[in-house]
Amino acid sequence: MWLDKVNVLLVDDHEPNLIALEQVLENPELNIHKASSGQEALEMMLTNEYAIVLLDVNMPEMDGFEVAKLMKARKETRNLPISFVTAINKEKKYAIQGYEIGAVDYLYKPLEPEVVKSKVSVFVELFRLRKQSENRLNVIQSSMDGIAILNEDMRFVSVNDALVNMLGYKEEIDLEGELYELIVDPSKDIELTKEIFKQLGNSGRWKGEIYCKRRDGGAFPVSASLNQSSNGIICIIRDITERKAAEEQMRMLQSVVENANDMVVVTDPMPINAPDGPKIRYVNAAFERVTGYSKEEAIGQTPRMLQGKKTAREQLNKIKQALIEGKEAHVELLNYTKNGYEYYNDLRIVPVKNSRGEVQYFTSIQRDTTSRKTMEQDIKRANKELETFTYITSHDMRSPLVSLKGFCGELEEALDTLQPAIESGLSSLSEQDMAKAQRARDLYIPSALKYIKLGTQKLDSVTGLLLELSRTGRRDLSFEAIDVNQLVRASLDGLGHQIKQSDISVTVDELPDVVADPGAFAQIIGNVLDNAIKYLDPKRPGEIRVQGKVEQAHTIYSVTDNGRGIPKNQMHKVFEVFRRVGDVEHIAGEGMGIAFIKTLLNKHHGRIWCESEVDVGTTFFFSISHHLEQQMSVQ
Structure with a gap:
């Protein structure tokens, strides 16, 4: 049963009467509460709900009529059914007085048990129905969906708070009695309106999406369900504005992903070390274009279909370990197309997790880097050939020069x-x-x-x-952690005679250590310091400052001087081989120092650049990549 027991209150100042009446009404579905005075009864009514009160008329201090009047004066007990019980006041006028006060019945003693039981059962059932109705109403009112009942004329009979708020009204009364057209404009979609009424007439129900009107005239999308019932047409409306926006955003993202130049692959969350591995759930058009596999051929397969004899096991193990640990993986693989052609693939895989941290699927962005790799190999081969040619030419020229x-x-x-x-x-x-x-x-x-x-x-x-x-x-370089402060001091010691002779002030800040080739770093810093000394302005005391700082991907060092400076229109010549800028007639050198530095820094995944102002000075910056440090830690 949806309601276990119902309370019934018996009020009489004679205990035997209470016991007798309790025996008459005894029922496992009832809780019989007893009060021996009007005051006690009123107090019990404040803390309990009753289906009916059987109230004795003749009681000392406060008779039944007085109790009834007080009950009707209170909001909490105003609607509580009262049945008066009396053995004395049997005159018609007393019964009328009882009904005028608000009684629902007037019983005379001696009571007929079956009659009393029957009448009480009616009020118990009414109480159950009322509570059931209240519960349903509470459910309706607490619903986040808008709910309304329309009559056969399609006018609102009842609406819940959610619908009132959804439509921008203040109270239910603003909608009750109004036509459905107040919130739906049938002229906007005549065919849909016809279809709704047709289905309601045929099956008594319709479900779909329409646009509703708010009080301010604004339209918004809703999911609506209409059902014909004995009480009218029950309409349930859900605002789907956010869902529609999310769907639109999803369509936009799908379009972006589907038309991206990079390959996008989504796999299921099967363990990466499972025999078959994660299965492919989605691939975009770029995947089809690069690999030659269609969506139908790829979905349900594993990414291993793209691997071959030259695919690096080391890189595959790196992917496997990262995904087992729930981390991203970023590698470059040599993969194979459907036709067996090799292609280089820059691959980033990310495990996508739910709120509980469980992997839902793996998504990967893959870029075909074959052209870049081919170009890099061609450049590397050309540089090798150029180096060999330069070496042979330089070597062969030495003999005739001698x-x-x-x-x-x-x-x-x-x-x-x-x-x-x-x-x-x-x-x-x-x-x-x-x-x-x-x-x-x-x-x-x-x-x-x-x-x-x-x-x-x-x-x-x-x-x-x-x-x-x-x-x-x-030359092959050997990378190790080096004490940069010590190397700089050694370079300055080697230039000590020039520094002393020219009375140059040199300031060296505390410099961060770095992973580099010690000999190459000494050449780099030595060349930069030598240039700073050479290009000082003889008209004023020379000043040089060496600094360093650690950034996210590089450590950057700088050498600043207060020398002659470089004109802006000659800045581009600074890094050209055999080119020197400014007044260099009396300055020794062939313009090769920066070329040496650039070559060495390329091997450190770094670069060199400068900032300068004429008659103020120049700052040369050079960077060393942290990639070398990560590479060394892996080894």
């Missing part, structure tokens, strides 16, 4: 040897020819030899630098 330098020296010695003979022979020449010969001997020949020697030295220096640069590019 010979050329040697022959210049021999020519100078031969000229000195021939001087006496030339001097004696001059006397036989005419004055004009003698002057020409002397100019050739004393000016032209020594000058020509001088320029040959200088050119040879210059070319020898350049070929030597090219050879060194080639060796630098070909």
